[in-house]
Amino acid sequence: LFQSREVFGPQHLVQPSLETEKPALGFSALSRFNVDSQKVIVDKHNDLRRAVNPTARNMLKMVWNLDAANNAQRWADQCKMSISPRVFCGENILQATYPQSWSDAIQTWYNQVANFKYGTGAVKDNAPIGSYTQVVWYHSYQIGCAVAYCPQNKWQYFYVCQYCPAGNNAANLSKPYKQGPACGDCPNACDRGLCTNPCTYLDKYTNCATLKELFGCSHSMVKEDCLASCKCTTEIK
DSSP: OEEEEOSSSOOOOOOBOOOOOOOOGGGGGGOTTOHHHHHHHHHHHHHHHHTOSSOBSSOBOOEEOHHHHHHHHHHHTTTOSSOOOOSSSEEEEEEESSOOOHHHHHHHHHGGGGGEETTTEESSTTOOOHHHHHHTOTTOOEEEEEEEEOTTBSSOEEEEEEEESOOOOGGGTTOSSOBSSTTTTOTTSEETTEEOOBOOOOBSSTTHHHHHHHHOTTSHHHHHHBHHHHHOSSSBO
16 A cells, blocks of 8 residues: 655645554665666656657656755655655655555656646646656756655655656646657757756746846846856756
8 A cells, every 4th residue: 555645735644553563675675875776766757757648848857866865865764744844856755555666656656647637737626746747847857766664654664756956836737848749949969758958057036038038148137046047048947
């Protein structure tokens, strides 16, 4: 059995259990320090991102981020079924009664696609979609995940993945990526349908593109607060 939660909305806290059985022998294989686990996590996300329907013209290829993994571990170790007080990164969380594989955990989040229609969002009122949209959010290209064993909990295995920069912009939740031919926005930086040219800067405001058009990057505010719009002309941002 397992349960997952999105990164936003009310959280249901699982009541503690007195069960104290030890984790299965394979639990250490799920560690954030295990290179094979890191590869499974990154590859699974990239496989799912390549397979989105409709196809994405600006979907970035994911890479492992150790800082995000360490942050995920710190939160997983709290054994609390709620979102962490993070700012820069998005987050998916899941609890299970057994140590399931990372591939299965990630697939669980992605399976919310059944509740989602591109351009519309949730197909039914209050249907959960946030875990899916974060998995396929186009510019969340750095991933770090961790798992903790929580013997005091009914759901003893706590999985956390953090996605940087954060996705799930509420204004664009129905369009987690730009629809179009795969790599349409990155024809010269493409790996099997995923873009490999992320912008390493961030805009402070959602209307930076408009500010750049109106005032130009020589304007002090635009220059300081719209770094992505000003410095990244061909990169995905």
